[in-house]
Amino acid sequence: MRPFAYERATSAEDALRRHAEGAAYLGGGTNLVDLMRLGVELPSRLVDVTHLPYDQIQLDPNGGLLIGAAVSNSDLAADRTVREGHPVLAQAVLAGASGQIRNVATVGGNLLQRTRCSYFQDAAKPCNKRNPGSGCPAIEGEHHNLAILGHSEACVATHPSDMAVALAALDASVHVRGHAGERVVPIEDFYRLPGDAPERDTTLEPGDLVTAVEVPPLGMPSRYRKVRERASFAFALVSIAVALRVDGGVVRDVRLALGGVAHKPWRARRAEEALRGNPVTEEFFLRAAEAELEAAEPLRDNAYKVTLARNLIVRTLAELGEGT
Amino acid sequence: MDSEATPVKAEITLRVNGAEHRLDVDTRASLLDVLREDLGLTGSKKGCDHGQCGACTILVGGRRVNACLALAVAHDGAEIVTVEGLAEDGRLSPVQEAFIEHDGFQCGYCTPGQLCSATGMLDEAERGWPSAASEDLRVDPVLDDDEIRERMSGNLCRCGAYMGIVAAVREAAARREAAEA
Structure with missing residues (x-):
């Protein structure tokens, strides 16, 4: 690992100033320290932002949440209010990583973790995300666990976060502190598709500091499901976050997002549209899944993900629909 | 330079x-x-x-x-x-004792991590923290074998002593509960 200076930020302004001088932000470090050890990240200076006052979960009277960026994944998933009002969020967080990692990893860090594409993590290999213009060996190589939607000729990586998939379904937004002040970015505008600039996972500008995640009230049943290669402590092949409101056997409201399929959490608006106002039957669930997955462009070795996503959509909707 | x-x-x-x-x-x-x-x-x-x-x-x-x-x-x-630091006054902790009793190891390399992880995990469960194995997040979880396996998934054992590890953790959880009752 390359030597680096370590500093603690005393305020958001202080963190931004140090970043402008060349320091990289350090949260829980469960991804960054690993990437430094792998030689993927080579900061010469780290500024620790975990001591800033962003460690609280605030509940507004309507049932919305404001989750500080420094809240640990464990504390978020254990929070009674979250478990009660936004179970899909608690379930998604619990589906990720291990107990040890969740105890340290922060909400901000979870949002900003990098892809686990094996070429990105191998500093000896070309990778357009790590080294723009060097090429993407995954397209012809090992890509069984990579994207089926929204990928480009430059990058077929997937976003690894489970939490972000739930946040996409929940219409969450990200509070950002930048050089021009504070702003609130809807999660759909926060992440981006790779296009010809896969080195950028998000729309954040250099120095932007994530301070909180805002989650509006939900008020309907929700659920997160994840399919992976072993029962626990593995990244998603495909995952799904669903919230569903049924009245008189008809879908009144639905939110659906997929994980493990794209460069960002994939909000399935076409599926939602196909469901809204229609009967809660498997036939319509299947139509909705197919409407969304029509756009899928699987690679040589990951067409199974299209089937998996379809089945996961149908099954999760059926489970949620039964309980209503 | x-x-x-x-x-x-x-x-x-x-x-x-x-x-x-x-x-x-x-x-x-x-x-x-x-x-x-x-x-x-x-x-x-x-x-x-x-x-x-x-x-x-x-x-x-x-x-x-x-x-x-x-x-x-x-x-x-x-x-x-x-x-x-798990033992106190020369006495093994309940988790350590349970690992011996239930053969929760073979080569022993993963054991220190398993012991510390189980110790921390039992505290988490006592605080009512859920896991991915918890069906209903509104109620406090009961530590059955599925819960134990899920919560200990961050600790690998290449010898495959998982049967003994789960038994040991189950025993340590039961002893802790009995001690509090």
């Missing part, structure tokens, strides 16, 4: 198993490196050094963490318990 080769040092204080240590550490050093190399506490093991195997699990501020991913310099003032 070869600035890349020049280590950056920082002074920190760690409280480990009740004893305070002032240390001059390389900023790159993990807590695992410092425990093993500087303090001679070689119970915590370096398995994968990537947070994937759990052999380095220790308790920091009472919470189980992967010592390999924790930069020592970021833990100035931390209260740490390693496997060497």
